[in-house]
Amino acid sequence: MHTTMLQCQSLTRTYRSAGRDLTVLKDITFSLEPGGFLAILGPSGSGKTTLLGLLAGLDQPSAGKVYLDGQELGALNEDQRARIRGEKVGFVFQAFQLIPTLTAQENVQVPLELRGDDGSAARARELLARVGLAGREHHYPSQLSGGEQQRVALARGFSIRPKVLFADEPTGNLDARTGSTIIDLMVELNRDLGTTLVLVTHDLDLAGRASRTIRLADGTVVADSAS
């Protein structure tokens, strides 16, 4: 077990847009211990989502390095990073991002099946029961409410017992009460499974439940509660 679960060094991301270079992230450096709960805060356009994408290995930094569970992501190609994601990472998205053609249970099963897990169906049912969706296994996403969809997404995110769960504005599309039950669930699962949580939000109340907050503005860290 490494002493840091997630570490980034001098992370910079520049995009070329409409003929101009646009630096979205500048020189970000921090590290996060296993089991920690980090909230990344900041206004729209501050680079939160870009940072999340880089930390999860969904994108390549223009400069700097990301270590996930001791593995430098920049040294891997896209399919190798996909494998790391499949083994160690879970996601919860703002727009839920369930696959519309799969039932709730199948959505939860996918990450398990990707690693060839034979007991995926039983595990998926168990997880759905855990998030309070027992009996809804065979519903399609379009037959579920927003809160229910996000709970399925949560079950999917935790299905592989990930080392890190990345959540991008997970309550952004939900009303306050539903959103708070989702966060409760996340915290509960974080506690039970020891998963490291990385939450991107602009909601201060939500961020307040994290053990650590990093505040971004214009692509740089303006505040870090750990320092």
Add this chain to the structure above:
Amino acid sequence: MTSLAFVARMAARELRAAPRRLLLLMGTVAVGVAALVAINSFTDNLQDSVRRQARALLGADLALVSRQTFSPRVEALLDTLSRGARLSRVTSFAGMAYVPRTAGTRLVQVAAVKGHYPFYGEIRTEPRTAWSQLQTGRRVVVDPSLLTALSARIGDTVALGEGRFVISGTVESAPSDAGVRFAFGPRVYIPARYLQETKLLGFGARVEHEAFLELPAGVSAQALADRYRPGLRTERVRLRTVADDQRNLNDVLSKLTGYLGLVALIALLLGGIGVASAIVVFVRQRSQSVAVLRCLGAAAGSIFAIYLLEAAVMGLVGSVAGALLGIGLQHLLPGLLSGLLPVDVNPTLSWNAVGLGIGMGLWVALVFALLPLLAVRKVSPLSALRRPYESEKTPRDRWAILAFLLLGGSTVALAAHQTGSWRQGAIFAGAVGVALLVLWAAAWLLIRGMRRWLPAGWPYVWRQGLANLHRPANQTVTLVLAIGFGAFLLATLYLVQHNLLRQLRLTGGPARPNLVLFDIQPDQLQAVERELNAAGLPRAPATPIVPMRIRSVKGRPITELLAGSPGQDVEGPSNAWVFRREYRSTYRDSVVASERVVEGQWSQAAQSPPRISVEHDLAAELGVTVGDEIVWDVQGVPVITRVGNLREVNWARFEPNFFVVFGPGVLEAAPQSLVTLTRIPDPAARGRFQRRLAEHFANVSTLDLSLLQEALERLVERVVLAIRFMALFSLGVGVLVLVGALATSRFQRVREGALLRTLGATRRQVFRVVLAEYLSLGLLAAAVALALASGAGWAIARFVFEGSFALPALQMAALTLTVVALTVIVGLANSRDVVRRAPLEVLRDE
């Protein structure tokens, strides 16, 4: 760590949720497969029929055929061969039939039969006994069409030359009943022993002599053929066996069905375009799911595999459905092709054709799905989080180039399989490629043009409708390709047919001769001309015809030329016919309107040896050019000549045209017959004149060109009907692609419509926006198709049929209108919801 099981499971789940519209597009594969299975199954049945009926078609085990009376050597051989075997002879020639009771006359094909022809198969007659009793007296059996033409009936007396016969029956069916052969007149069978009485075999008559042999058991026709063919070849006698006939017939028929198969293949390829366009939309719809799967750890390759597997399953379902449809459809083909085929075809299930059709359908679906599916691999997992900042410049995909090559190669291979030739396959694929490229370029220009030059002053509904053509995720290109190609095919076909028929009618137009008088003996000419003058008829100067054969070319004797090299094809050298045939040459001092000297000079002065003019294609076959020597055998007299010039001849005109023309001063004394032309516009008067001629000059035949023209027109129409039937599949695919493409973008349109109405547009305005869009789409597709078809039609008329080209404005306008109307109707029918559903309902639906 993704397993095959995961790919299969995900593909199955995707299929379960596959939208119906995607199935509709897979239906486009089905239509093409149906057309292919139908035509290929029919081809198999046809070959099977030829195999089973070949013996009956020949009517014997072995036949000897010649344009001249068999020489003593050939007769001696026939004597030897017929020992222990049975021999039968048929002598065929053209002559006038005249029924005194009804005063009807008609040029007929007389076949004088000796012996028990045919040995295999049968000539079915009405009454049934007519054939077996043919030899019992002065009887004839005739084609039913002759009775109709002469208003005659069974029991009537018919005059053939100077012979008198009783019509004892009609022919219901006979072997080799195919197409063109009888365009020159109905058949009349007579007993051979009365042949001389007719006095029809005057000098210059074109006669075919056939000897049929039924061999005793254990004697191989092929062995005899191999043994005697080389010797017979130098005697200008062709030897036919059942196996030869079967092979030749299969060659000809497989060409015909091969072309029909190409038209079917076009339908399948258009279906492929439908598949590709469906996949493009599908990939776009699924990009979020793909990004999520990538986030969850699926490798790009496995996601690609999931969708490829899905496309394969759909392609397979479409192909199987198409094959079933094709099995049913093939029952229509024998009816469509009747009159063109020498054999009866019974549609039976051809597993070969079914398997091949399914395979081709599946392959086309996969190959066309491959290119757009490659985009799946490029979906970034990041897009599950947010829209990408930049349109990332991806380097040119190696796989895309590979997929593209695979697509092109597959098209060539499929076409080559259908035509049985790589060259033709490549030409076909190239032609289809060019047509698609032009349609694609037109669509692209339209999209570009609309974006840039859409006049701001136009009414709003038009601007909105036209702007829709270049909205993101538009399907303008797909639709123009699908509708345009079907329309292009049908228009080209129509133009070719129209110009062929037009040419036939031009040839028979007013002021053109419509009656040919031939086989006139020199001593009859004055009397015949007197008849023409007495009737007040125009007449062209009589043209002399001198039959002759080649004795040697450039010093090589005919025996050597005909023998060819050992180990050659059974028919001898492929150009054997030019050496074997009887040349019916003429002599005159100038070129006529239907010809043009292309090489050398038409010299007036007499030279030694005499100069001749040779048709330039024939010269190529003979291997001669200006200055080369040809020695002719004119009724046993050798005549040494040199090629003086080469001519191009417009054979399409119904005029006496010649391969070889002599100058004056050489052939005047040679045995010859004459031909002359006249024009009698009124059919009844034409009949009366023919009868008068038949009464006075029994050996002079008259050919009614308007009857010949009608027969040719019927033939053209039959062929076109069959091709058009296959082309309709392409149009069907076009409509399916249209329906499918519109259904795919329907939700977007409904939303746009609702939005417009929320913003205050009336239903009427929204309706007109949609109308403007489809009207312009249909117009563009039709206009480009028409321009392409005109080009193709012109090229075919000019280079294949070597005639002129005219564009029938009215019919083309009608076709354009139909295509546009079809597009608009399908478009509006699919957009019902755009105007029908309440805006709130739609906007809430999201």
